[in-house]
Amino acid sequence: MxxxxxxxxxxxxxxxxxxxxxxxxxxxxxxxxxxxxxxxxxxxxxxxxxxxxxxxxxxxxxxxxxxxxxxxxxxxxxxxxxxxxxxxxxxxxxxxxxxxxxxxxxxxxxxxxxxxxxxxxxxxxxxxxxxxxxxxxxxxxxxxxxxxxxxxxDHDYLQLVTExxxxxxxxxxxxxxxxxxxxxxxxxxxxxxxxxxxxxDPALVEAEFGVKPEHVNSLKGLQGDSSDNIKGVPGVGPATAVRLIQRYGTIDQLYRAIKGLDKAGQEALKKEWKEELGITRSPLNFLLKESETELVGEKSARLSELLASIRTDIxxxxxxxxxxxxxxxxxxxxxxxxxxLEFSSISADFFDEKPEKKDITEQFRTVSDFADFVNISETLLKEEKLGISCTPGKGLSVVTERGDGFTFEEASFITREELASFVRRLEANGTVLYTADGKGLFKYCGCTAHDTVIAAYLLNPLKSDYNEKSIESEYLMSQFIPGRFWRKSFVKARCFPCIWT
Amino acid sequence: MLSLYLDIELPLLGVLASMEERGIAVKREELERFSRDLKETIRKLEQEIYELSGETFNINSPKQLGEVLFDHLRLPHGKKTKSGYSTAADILERLAPAFPVVQKILDYRTYAKLNSTYAEGLQQFIREDGRIHGDFNQTVTATGRLSSANPNLQNIPVRLSLGREIRRVFVPEEGSVFIDADYSQIELRVLAHMSGDENLIMAYREAKDIHAITASQVFNVPLEEVTPLLRRNAKAVNFGIVYGISAFSLSEDLSITREEAQQYMNNYFATYPKIKAFLDHAVASAKEKGYSVTMYNRRRPIPELLSVNFNQRSFGERVAMNAPIQGTAADIMKIAMIRVDRKLKETGLKTRIVLQIHDELLLEAPEEEAERAEEILVSEMENAAQLKVKLEVEAKQGKSWYETK
Structure with missing residues (x-):
């Protein structure tokens, strides 16, 4: 490959x-x-x-x-x-x-x-x-x-982005x-x-999040990260943090610029931040806050930056x-x-080039001509077993033991009543019917068919759904309803409703 | 299990299909009026809450509510969650007696829920024929019970007086009545049968009031001297046992100490020894097989029994005790539904089943058929299973679902 x-x-x-x-x-x-x-x-x-x-x-x-x-x-x-x-x-x-x-x-x-x-x-x-x-x-x-x-x-990884x-x-x-x-x-x-x-890439990181990847940890140094419980510097808002890091790059550079300034210097800085960075409420006091007991200001910023930094030297x-x-x-x-793990629906076809499985629904013939319907339905009456699926308003799908499938569309003379009466004839004739939606079929034509969903449910009532893929598991059929064919037919008959959607 | 499938689940399909197609009639204007009344009550409560707390805020926001109660009003708080204080019902319930505003908030929530889930929630399901057609699903629950959805008609309030009022909007069509039939303590009777405990079986054979009898036997008091309190306690124990309750939970339910609760349970098991044997066997068997079974061979897998986590395992043990009982009761009800439906059709009646609510069956009958239909209903339900204890059914007729309860 x-x-x-x-x-x-x-x-x-x-x-x-x-x-x-x-x-x-x-x-x-x-x-x-x-x-x-x-x-x-x-x-x-x-x-x-x-x-x-x-x-x-x-x-x-x-x-x-x-x-x-x-x-x-x-x-x-x-x-x-x-x-x-x-x-x-x-x-x-x-x-x-x-x-x-x-x-x-x-x-x-x-x-x-x-x-x-x-x-x-x-x-x-x-x-x-x-x-x-x-x-x-x-x-x-x-x-x-x-x-x-x-x-x-995880957004923490942004700092690892390079060319x-x-x-x-x-x-x-x-x-x-x-x-x-x-x-x-x-x-x-x-x-x-x-x-x-x-x-x-680095350009997109900067465009989307405001700072270069290598400064993301410094950004966290100020913003903190609530999901990791990293404190940041309390009092510095997220938007302000972005602008400060855009300007200074790292926590170290930031503090070099703000520490040791006298009152006039601080005022000048606040002015500069207001005019050039658009920071109207100065976070300077929060940044410079010091405390013996609480984690604030520079101590918090440096620790947060460190915690947010991903190691690349293991x-x-x-x-x-x-x-x-x-x-x-x-x-x-x-x-x-x-x-x-019983994951029958995951395909692991990344090993070699396998041809795409033909869409199962293509194997079914769609019938919308009444004469065809009459002919085909006559032959179907001879079947001992049939898989069946109905969609009111759209049609009826049927599959034989050999795998021949037909979809009868509700169109012109093929009315719902015709289809329903066809199913009733099948039942009266002794054909055993299998479906995945017994209640739906009953409402459609009053017939009771074997219902695979109910069978699957009785074998394991804990599942959240009983679609055709999960029904394919072997233990289900062999213990339960006689006749292996019904597994294949349901799978096919069940696929029908997909055509309509 | 083939018989369960062929004789119970498959025939049930037709009965459920009929119920879904039939639906149940709802008085739309009355539902709307109900909703308006609820909204008015909610509005009033809102005002009262704002007044008592001294501010206006979004009562539905747990965050804001938490702040108002525990920061501004400085009420003692309970748990803290990620985004603030917990405003869960149990926490508020503890504060309610001392702080009127909290009671109003609890009431607000009750009414708001009644309105959104029931009064307004139901309106969207009324179809052009003036009826609600809910779905009844037989492949959803782990125990074998039916489930009801779109809307869920199996959890319409019955206890709280205001909640019950909602039932007035469910009515039979013109010229018909509702017949409502309930199994009396079906699970306890199933337990008596499955365990074979002679004392419990005798108790059922002798008198009507099983809870009073249990109280008399467990607390060693002559039947005539059983007080309402003792009876209530015995009832709690009766139902708790069926769910595999622990002494701790029982003590919480009855507001007694754990030792007292344990004592009650010991007395209970001493009075009905085969029940303990049955429950223990149910757990052992489920551990071995990986699933529990009902009288009709319905299986309920219990993966929690294998868990390394103690709480999970305990949960699994409770399931192992309860699933056979609840499952058998569900099976019996399904059989009853099939029999009732069949007999009604055979007798040529137009009466049909409209709703099933676990132990309860609701029929819609033309007035002239009502008496005969009720006989059939009760008879088929009582004979759905031949147990060592008779199945008792109580039936009532009414011109709305409210009247039949």
């Missing part, structure tokens, strides 16, 4: 957490207390053995899409292992505002790491450093050799990403970037680019993992 020459670094913790919250049953999202949330844990996607998998599912789906579409030649994933890194040693309250991670999520970190290891994808993690420190260090080490892309949702290291910044919604493309007049179709991500102990090659990804490992 021909790959693109770049190194992709993924912030695993960011991606896994995002996918966890993006794939939760509504009840948990709306529940207010941890106890209430726990009541609905059983609705979270999990294997039949009870292992939570919703986050890993989204993670792998995203990862495989990137491997298939962006095709990085080299890839690695970095993890946060603990909040007790060197940063806590500097400032005990670092990330102190974070609540305990929900158990279904915390279990999946371990699971995901094992999964990646089975697939032979290189990972970085340690108790001393955070994922961003690893990404920063690996990027710094290899960017002379090869371009680097870092995939994350050679770009950020693929993930958004929660496609709209936000589209807005960015529009704003900077970049044609989405001309760049090869993952969905819901926007590629940032000793990588002889790591080579080859260690992270995508060629090393184990096809066997991937297949095994997908099977064990």
């Amino acid at each position: 021909d790959r693109n020459d770049f190194l992709l670094l993924i912030d695993g913790s960011s991606l896994l957490t995002t996918q966890f919250f993006g794939n939760l049953p509504r009840e948990i999202l709306f529940a207010k207390t941890p106890e209430e949330k726990e009541k609905y844990y059983h609705k979270i996607m999990m294997t039949t053995g009870g292992v939570y998998t919703n986050a890993v599912f989204g993670f792998l789906r995203t990862l495989f899409a990137i491997l298939k579409d962006q095709r990085p030649a080299y890839i690695a994933v970095a993890w946060d292992l603990t909040r007790d890194t060197f940063r806590r040693k500097l400032y005990p309250d670092y990330k102190g505002n974070r609540s305990e991670t929900m158990e279904p999520l915390s279990q999946q970190f371990d699971l995901c790491q094992k999964v990646l290891s089975r697939m032979n994808i290189r990972e970085f993690m340690s108790e001393e450093f955070e994922a961003d420190d690893w990404c920063g260090s690996v990027a710094a080490r290899f960017e002379p050799e090869i371009p680097v892309k870092i995939f994350t949702k 050679r290291t770009h950020l693929w910044l993930m958004h929660t919604s496609q709209e936000k990403t589209d807005e960015m493309y529009k704003k900077y007049r970049i044609d989405h179709a001309s760049v090869n970037v993952p969905a819901r991500a926007f590629e940032l 000793d990588l102990k002889g790591l080579t680019l080859q260690d992270m090659s995508s060629e090393r990804i184990s096809e066997e490992g991937v297949k095994e993992v997908l099977k064990e």
Whole structure:
């Protein structure tokens, strides 16, 4: 497979957490207390053995899409292992505002790491450093050799952007990403970037966030970061902070300019800031505040800047680019993992060029001529078993045991009543009917067919949905309803409603 | 499980389809009037709250509310959340007796919710035929109960007096009446049957009031001397046991100490020994198989039993105790629905099922059919299952859903 020459670094913790919250049953999202949330844990996607998998599912789906579409030649994933890194040693309250991670999520970190290891994808993690420190260090080490892309949702990474290291910044919604493309007049179709991500180079970082990447940590020195519980300098607003950093660059330069001034000097500075930087309410007093007991002013600014700085100097102990090659990804490992985790809907077709699977609906013949309908329906009456799916107002789809499919459109003489009476004749004739929406079929024509969704539900009432893909799992059919054919037919019959939409 | 599918779930499809197509009639103008009245009450409460607190603010914003109560008025606060103080119901409830403004805020929330979820919320579902056609889904819950959506007609208020008023807007069509039938303590009776406990079975055979009997046996008091308080406590224990309640939760419910609650539970299990055996067996079996089963072989997987987290495991144990009971009750109700529907059609009646609310079934019957329909309803519900204890059904007729309760 021909790959693109770049190194992709993924912030695993960011991606896994995002996918966890993006794939939760509504009840948990709306529940207010941890106890209430726990009541609905059983609705979270999990294997039949009870292992939570919703986050890993989204993670792998995203990862495989990137491997298939962006095709990085080299890839690695970095993890946060603990909040007790060197940063806590500097400032005990670092990330102190974070609540305990929900158990279904915390279990999946371990699971995901094992999964990646089975697939032979290189990972970085340690108790001393955070994922961003690893990404920063690996990027710094290899960017002379090869371009680097870092995939994350975390804005802290902005400081790592250089001409050679770009950020693929993930958004929660496609709209936000589209807005960015529009704003900077970049044609989405001309760049090869993952969905819901926007590629940032140093110019774009400065345009979007106001400061150069190398000054982002200084910006945090003033603004702080509420999600990490970094204080910044209380009293300095975010917009003011941007303007000050644009002017001075680093915390050090800022304080060189403001310390040791007499009253007149301070007034002059305030005037300059007002006229040249547009800062009407001077933060000077806040910046110069000192205290024995509280963390304020310069002390806070320097500490915050330090906490916000990503390390790029971790000793990588002889790591080579080859260690992270995508060629090393184990096809066997991937297949095994997908099977064990029961992810039948994720395709791992980034290994070789496989022909696009023909759209299943193309195998069905659409019938809108009444004479055809009459002929075909006569032959169908001879069938012992049929898969069926109805869409009121649009039509009826039918598939035989052999796999022949027909879609009868409600048009001119093929009325709904004709179709309904056809189904009733089938039932009266002894043909066994199978469908995925028994109630809908009953309303359509008064017939009762075998309902695969109900069957799937009885076998496992905990799932949030029982669409045709999940029904494909083997244990379902073999134990339950006789006749293997119905699995294939439902899958096909069920696809019908897609035509109408 | 094949029988569960063929004899219960599949036939139920037709019954649910009919219910959905039929819908239930709603008096639109009355609903609108209800909403207007609620809004007026809400407006008045708003004014009173502003007056008592001395300022105008958005009561619906937990942030602003927190600031007003705990910063400006300096009331003692409870938990703190990421964005301020917690204004959750339990915290406010504790403050309400001492601070009138807090009670008004609780009332405001109740009325606001009644209005948005029910009064206004229901209006959008009234179709041209003047009826609401909710969905009844049989593949949503973990236990086997039905679920109702768009709108959810299974959680229309019944307890609070104002909430109950909403039921007046649900009416039978011209010339018809509603017949409402309820299973009396079906879960407790199912428990008596499944556990085989002779004392509980005898208690049901002897008298009508199971809670008084339980009170008499558990607290060692002659039946005639059981006070309303004792009866209430016994009732709490009866229902709690079915849910696998812990002594701690029971103590909270009854406002007694944990030791007292534990004592009650011990007495309970001593009075009905086979219940404890049944519950313990249910948990052990679920741990081994990974799922619990109802009398009709419905399975409920319980992955929490394998959790390393103690709270999760405890939750799993409670599920293992409750799911067989709640699931069996749900199965019985489904059987009842199929039987009622079939018998009504066989008898040539036009009466049909309109709503199911877990233990309750609501029928819409032309007046001339009402008596016969009620007989069929009660008979088919009571005979839906042959248990060691008789299933009791209470039925009532009325010209609105409010009247039938």
